[in-house]
Amino acid sequence: MNDHQVHIDEHRDDEGAKTGMWIFIFTELLLFGGLFIAYSVYRYLNPLAFHLAAEELDTTLGTINTVILLVSSMTIAMSISAIQYKNKKLTLILMGITLLLALAFMVNKYFEWSGKISHGIYPGSMTLQEASRGELLFFGLYYAMTGLHALHIVIGMAFIGYVMHLVVKNEVQHDNFAILENSGLYWHLVDLIWIFLFPLFYLIT
Amino acid sequence: MSETVNQHTEVSYLEYKGRFKGLFAWIFSTDHKRIGLLYLYSMLVLFSVAALLGLAMKIELIAPGKTIMDAQTYNSFFTLHGITMIFLIVVPGLPAVFGNFFLPIMIGAKDVAFPKLNLLSWWIYIIGAFIALSAQFIGDGPPDTGWTFYAPYSFRTGTNMLPAVTGAFVLGFSSIATGINFIVTVHRMRAPGMTWMKMPLFPWALYGTSWIQVLATPIVGVTLLMIVLERTMQIGFFDPALGGDPILYQHLFWIYSHPAVYIMILPAMGVISEIIPTFARKTIFGYKAIVVSTLAIAFVGYFVWGHHMFTSGMSGTALYTFSILTFFVAIPSAIKIFNWVATLHKASIDIQTPFLWALCFLFVFMVGGLSGMVLGALSTNVHLHDTAFVVAHFHFIVFGGTGYAFFGAIHYWYPKMFGKMYDKSWANIGLAIFFTGFNILYLPMFYLGMTGMPRRYYDYVDEFHGPNIVSSLGALLMISGLIIIITNLVRSAKHGVPAEADPWKGKTLEWTVASPPSLENFEEIPTVTKHPYGYE
Numbered sequence: 001m002n003d004h005q006v007h008i009d010e011h012r013d014d015e016g017a018k019t020g021m022w023i024f025i026f027t028e029l030l031l032f033g034g035l036f037i038a039y040s041v042y043r044y045l046n047p048l049a050f051h052l053a054a055e056e057l058d059t060t061l062g063t064i065n066t067v068i069l070l071v072s073s074m075t076i077a078m079s080i081s082a083i084q085y086k087n088k089k090l091t092l093i094l095m096g097i098t099l100l101l102a103l104a105f106m107v108n109k110y111f112e113w114s115g116k117i118s119h120g121i122y123p124g125s126m127t128l129q130e131a132s133r134g135e136l137l138f139f140g141l142y143y144a145m146t147g148l149h150a151l152h153i154v155i156g157m158a159f160i161g162y163v164m165h166l167v168v169k170n171e172v173q174h175d176n177f178a179i180l181e182n183s184g185l186y187w188h189l190v191d192l193i194w195i196f197l198f199p200l201f202y203l204i205t
Numbered sequence: 206m207s208e209t210v211n212q213h214t215e216v217s218y219l220e221y222k223g224r225f226k227g228l229f230a231w232i233f234s235t236d237h238k239r240i241g242l243l244y245l246y247s248m249l250v251l252f253s254v255a256a257l258l259g260l261a262m263k264i265e266l267i268a269p270g271k272t273i274m275d276a277q278t279y280n281s282f283f284t285l286h287g288i289t290m291i292f293l294i295v296v297p298g299l300p301a302v303f304g305n306f307f308l309p310i311m312i313g314a315k316d317v318a319f320p321k322l323n324l325l326s327w328w329i330y331i332i333g334a335f336i337a338l339s340a341q342f343i344g345d346g347p348p349d350t351g352w353t354f355y356a357p358y359s360f361r362t363g364t365n366m367l368p369a370v371t372g373a374f375v376l377g378f379s380s381i382a383t384g385i386n387f388i389v390t391v392h393r394m395r396a397p398g399m400t401w402m403k404m405p406l407f408p409w410a411l412y413g414t415s416w417i418q419v420l421a422t423p424i425v426g427v428t429l430l431m432i433v434l435e436r437t438m439q440i441g442f443f444d445p446a447l448g449g450d451p452i453l454y455q456h457l458f459w460i461y462s463h464p465a466v467y468i469m470i471l472p473a474m475g476v477i478s479e480i481i482p483t484f485a486r487k488t489i490f491g492y493k494a495i496v497v498s499t500l501a502i503a504f505v506g507y508f509v510w511g512h513h514m515f516t517s518g519m520s521g522t523a524l525y526t527f528s529i530l531t532f533f534v535a536i537p538s539a540i541k542i543f544n545w546v547a548t549l550h551k552a553s554i555d556i557q558t559p560f561l562w563a564l565c566f567l568f569v570f571m572v573g574g575l576s577g578m579v580l581g582a583l584s585t586n587v588h589l590h591d592t593a594f595v596v597a598h599f600h601f602i603v604f605g606g607t608g609y610a611f612f613g614a615i616h617y618w619y620p621k622m623f624g625k626m627y628d629k630s631w632a633n634i635g636l637a638i639f640f641t642g643f644n645i646l647y648l649p650m651f652y653l654g655m656t657g658m659p660r661r662y663y664d665y666v667d668e669f670h671g672p673n674i675v676s677s678l679g680a681l682l683m684i685s686g687l688i689i690i691i692t693n694l695v696r697s698a699k700h701g702v703p704a705e706a707d708p709w710k711g712k713t714l715e716w717t718v719a720s721p722p723s724l725e726n727f728e729e730i731p732t733v734t735k736h737p738y739g740y741e
């Protein structure tokens with residue numbers, strides 16, 4: 001009876017996998033959506049404090065990080081083209097560059113956050129206890145939103161790293177690269193969220 | 206049966222031997238049917254515990270003053286009862302158990318689109334359940350906020366909120382994973398010939414539900430995350446002392462939690478839409494109207510969350526808008542009721558246990574729905590807000606709706622799932638006692654709420670004593686009915702007589718495969734040419 005081979009695990013549907021990823025990306029946008037709502041409500045209630053607090057942030061560092069993420073989005077997209085041209089080496093190089101750029105983003109973030117913390121600006125600090133409620137909220141949102149975004153960067157790095165491993169093992173190839181495309185989609189999402197965080201915190205003052 | 210091709214040539218999924226043995230053959234199985242049963246067993250345990258907590262609360266309320274527990278214990282009991290029933294049972298309930306088991310079979314597929322993700326969702330569910338329930342045993346005492354975790358109390362209370370909130374957050378991922386899985390399954394894996402308008406109504410309901418799960422759950426996820434950050438890092442999202450706004454918490458919470466009510470009820474309606482035509486031996490009346498109503502409920506249900514907050518402080522315009530939208534959402538629900546009743550009209554009805562559950566569903570669902578209209582109207586809402594009336598309405602619509610549909614579904618699909626038939630007369634006796642107890646339990650609470658008894662109090666003034674005695678006795682009767690029903694089902698899994706492939710003469714695809722089905726459901730994927738309810 002058991003001689004019959006069962007192939008359920010081998011079911012493959014690239015289109016379905018991508019549909020699933022798109023829906024997942026939608027849920028991620030909604031996850032951040034809750035924080036964007038909180039941001040807009042509190043900005044509306046405390047326009048002046050948000051204006052003053054935003055001037056504390058370093059626009060240069062923010063701009064550099066924006067450029068880094070945009071370039072990394074480009075390299076991951078190029079790696080998807082490279083795999084279709086059956087160029088495994090180039091694929092791996094481009095994915096590697098993406099990871100390095102992500103790392104650079106995190107290093108940048110580390111310096112930015114530690115700079116703030118050394119100035120006593122962090123949730124629960126003495127400096128913020130004395131600040132106005134609006135500033136308190138601004139920095140609360142700043143840490144929560146960029147922190148959640150940084151967490152997504154780390155998850156994205158792990159995802160891309162895993163796919164690199166699959167490319168090395170030839171399990172992702174020119175005719176079977178849906179998971180690489182999905183990691184790219186995820187990476188674009190991370191990029192896209194930053195594109196909104198950047199003006200909200202750094203540019204609108 | 207003419208379609209013998211799918212019958213008894215393969216071992217059933219229950220007997221199939223895969224890579225693992227014993228318990229591991231279940232908890233590491235990616236078979237959608239086994240995962241459905243894993244959910245069923247987990248929920249059976251949790252439901253029994255939460256139902257007993259409910260009974261304990263009703264016994265406490267049998268007399269004024271302290272009867273069997275003090276105020277703090279009562280508070281933690283209704284919190285645990287709520288968290289367990291909502292996040293662990295009725296929200297995942299029907300999709301996770303019957304959706305997993307029957308969605309692929311009913312659309313003619315061998316499994317869901319992502320079997321491994323499906324298994325992962327069960328594991329996340331179990332982990333979330335452990336985290337949420339650990340709040341009872343570690344830290345500074347069990348949570349006492351109620352299942353809504355309202356700010357600012359949820360971060361001011363000294364009790365152990367973090368695990369409860371984190372658990373609910375983790376459970377959200379399980380819900381999202383199931384939702385994504387089902388949407389992709391419905392889009393990609395329908396059998397050849399099964400166009401959208403030839404899809405049975407239970408898969409349609411699951412499809413609508415999945416979209417709500419996917420679109421609403423992230424909001425509660427981030428809200429709960431904000432509570433966690435607020436408690437651990439003093440970021441003042443909702444604390445007025447830190448500049449936050451507690452009303453914003455209520456908005457964010459209900460933006461998810463109201464659509465969640467439709468996550469609970471849509472699959473229940475799907476189940477009823479399957480049971481009624483099968484036992485009426487008739488094509489369902491207004492198939493397209495039911496499909497459109499399903500999607501309309503999923504859509505409009507998104508914009509009514511404000512009716513939970515009529516007394517919290519909102520602008521007049523917002524109040525009127527939310528109230529009128531609440532009335533709108535009743536229209537598609539009513540359309541469904543009319544369609545079910547019209548299906549029964551002039552039908553040659555075969556009265557069996559699942560059908561009786563569906564009938565009882567119609568009754569309690571209408572009581573629940575109409576009392577919902579009372580609460581959706583602004584002026585009466587102000588009077589009834591936070592009274593026992595709300596509790597009665599909620600239990601009529603959630604326990605009465607989803608709960609009855611769940612039991613209806615298990616009595617309907619039991620022979621298919623286990624290949625055995627339960628004892629029908631005990632099932633009917635259990636239902637009769639349960640239904641009587643249910644009404645004696647919850648109907649007096651409408652009266653109590655109207656006369657002003659608040660909810661979530663362990664004590665009350667003497668005027669409320671009479672109806673409370675009746676209500677508590679109803680609870681005892683209802684629990685005895687439940688014990689009969691569950692015992693009968695558990696016993697029959699072993700001792701029941703073997704069931705045929707199609708004991709109810711149903712027409713949807715799950716009745717064309719063996720009972721219990723083989724691992725791959727179909728040896729050959731069927732080609733669908735007919736309407737799902739093709740009765741002549």
